[in-house]
Amino acid sequence: MTTEAANILGTGWGGTTPDGDRRRIAIVRLTVGLVQGIVLYLLLRATEGDSASWSQRHPDLFAPALLTALFLPAVLLSGVGKLRLWVYVVWSLIAGLVLALLAWHDIARQADGAREATFPLFVFAAAALFIAHHLVVPADRERRLAASYPAYFDAAWMAGVQGVLSVGFAGAFWLLLLLGASLFKIIGLSFLSDLLQESWFSLPLTGLAFATAVHLTDVRDGLIRGVRTVALMLLSWLLLVITVLVGGFLLALPFTGLDGLWQTGSATALVLSAAAALIVLINTAYQDGRPDHRPPVVLRYGVRVASALIAPLVGLAFWGLALRIGQHGLTPDRIIATACAVIGAVYGLGYLFAAVRPGPWMKPLERTNVAAAVLSVAVILALFSPLADPARLSAKDQVARLERGAVAAKDFDYDFLRFDSGKAGLAALDRLIQSPDAEIAELARAARVRVDREAYSIQDRNERLAGIRIQPVDGQTTPPSFTAQLGRQDALMYTCNSEAPCRLRTLDLDGDGRVEVLLAAPGSIMAFAQDAGGQWSQTGSYSVMCGKVSPNDLPKAFAEAVTVAPASLPDLVVGDQTLKAQPQIRCATASPG
Structure with a gap:
């Protein structure tokens, strides 16, 4: 096999010297950044105009194009030079296809009207893509299905530092451009400020700046590792702070009770956020698990204590969800929160086992992290696909509660089916219109033809009505x-x-x-x-x-x-129309003495 063939089948980027490889990789990255900027500009143009714009007429095409244009370049920029060519191409195609399908389903499940990609799709798609990409890269570099844990850690945290620095570089680049434009403008030259306001110029330029930053941070690998080491060291000491706070919170619960926690209305989000903070900071202290990277003794004990706190927090999250679901049934938010709690349970149980298990310090944490990462990707794909569509599951559960009498017909939230559950909700409303219960059928029929939702939710309305x-x-x-x-x-x-x-x-x-x-x-x-x-x-x-x-x-x-006093101005009848007076208010002032 020739050297060139080996390069193609191996790294896939050709070249006989590191400098040659770097030049080719730089060209690919700059091209990706430029193309991303151009595509985003074209998509921006597609939104211009009123309801007749291309994005409004073809949301099932616009949303997949937008999601792919936003996130696929991250795979292309990060994977070039790190994956074999065939793996790079296949993985990029798979990632792009999955992003497009997720966005297409997000639009397809919505009812007719102004259909747009939802905000959670962007957040969870970005998270799933980041996790999946950094499962693929280490595995390909080590030429096996499951890489070593240090390889996973190195790839993910290096990418995180690169991303932060690249965003900072692009921001600083724009600040300098704006400063330069201001300098030119004060001497009467506005060409640069005019250019920066043009999307056809600013978007491709931003793409190029970000791609340049990714390449520069990738070339200076040693410097980035140094920055990462400092960042991990600083963050790891914050673990002691959050451990004391969470530990104090859990110890206080038997004395304060849980009523205050449930009354916040956001208890699940709070405790899951605390659990997520513990997970991240535990990993900043554990790092790649190698003996020469172990933290000081006080942090090692802190990691064990913190690892034991995650499971109780996740247990509280499940408790709160069970109460809310039992009282009010499933909603998309509660389904997503339940999915997050399931992933949190994997972390909580795995970290608890690592904390109490004798042997190498916290070693089971490594398998837990990898398993939770794979589960996270699978759960996100299920939530944003027909497999576990939260809107469909919520509509089905709410209708089941109504039909079995868990909620009275007058208290049922028909607007949820009409406005928040997409096509699944409308189909459920159509079934309720055929209900043998006359009250249910009448209320469902009224909701089906409603153009705007009621000002208050059913629960809020009932609470306020009872308080009159x-x-x-x-x-x-x-x-x-x-x-x-x-x-x-x-x-x-x-x-x-x-x-x-x-x-x-x-x-x-x-x-x-x-x-x-x-x-x-x-x-x-x-x-x-x-x-x-x-x-x-x-x-x-x-x-x-x-x-x-x-x-x-x-x-x-x-x-x-x-x-009753007579009105100061009577009504006027003009032709066959009665006009009501709108008098001017003039308050009398006391005359000076």
Whole structure:
């Protein structure tokens, strides 16, 4: 086999000297950066215009192109020179295809309308791609399916440092360009500032700057390792801080109880974030596990203690999720949180085993990290594909809860199916419209034709409705029909509460023989009238503009006495149209003595 053939089948980048390889790799990287910038510019142009823009007419093509253009270049930039040519090509094609399919499914599952790629897709796709790429690179370099743990550690953390430095380089590059443009502008030359405002120039230039930074950091491998060593050393000492804080938190729980934690509404996210911080900082201390890289004794003990804290945190996350799911069923957010908790459980159990197992210090941590990495990629692919689509699973679970009576028909969140569950939710609504339960069918039919969602969620609406407080003035009572229709009066949910109950008075304001309802709150009085069909609705409001009564004292004065005064300006009838007056408010001022 010739040297050239060996190069093609081996490194795949040709050349007979390191300088020749570096030049070829630099050309590939700069080309990738330039092409990425051009493609992003073309995609930006595709969004210009109103609803008739190409991106709006073809979201199933635009979203895959955007996701691939954003993230695939990272694989191309990082893999060049580190993977054999055939592995580089095959892996790049697989990564690009998977990114495109994930984005396509994200669009395809959404209902008709303004369909756009969702934010979680970008976050989780980037995470899965980073993890998968740094499982592939070490395995190819060592020519085996599963590489050694030091190889995984070296590849992932080096890439992380390179990424941070490259972003910093691109940012500094742009700051210098903006500074130069400002300097030229003060002497009357605006060509550079005009160029920087043009997307056809700025996007390719940014791609080139980032690609240049990736190449420069890759060439100076020793310097990057030094930066990584310093960063790991500094971060590892933060492990002691988070260990003390989390340990204190867990020790305090038996005395404080869990009620405060559950009342935050974000308990699962908080404890999983704490677990993630522990995992990252434990790895900064453990590094690649080699004896010559072990941290000081105090950190080694800190790692063992911290490793034992992850499992309780993940247990709390599962507990909180179980409570919320039991009370309110599945939602996409809870499904994603459950998936994160499952991955956290792998870390928690693996690290706990590593902490208590005799033998080499924390050695089982290595297998745990690799297993959790593979599981993370698999879970993300499942969540953003038809396998475990959170919207589909949530819609199915919510409908099942309704059908078995776990939630009353009037309390069911039909808007979730209409607006938050995509095509699966609409299909579920269509099935509910055919329900033998007349109330369910009617509410589902109303939600199906609704264009905009209700202002409040079902849970929020019910809580606020239960919190409405109305006190009739002495000698009067609240009309029963008005009480029965409080749920129709959204304004009362925020105005009349236990801290500031509204005072109620019935009065015939217009002399038609039917009483209106007046509700006084601090600063204003709301008027409600009943139509021929018996429906109450707000017809107007009165505000304190002039006078000696302060807004906060208005309900008290209202309870004492109310009279009706004629309007300062009557209505006008022009042709067959009645015009309402909008008087100007002028408060009288005291004349000087």
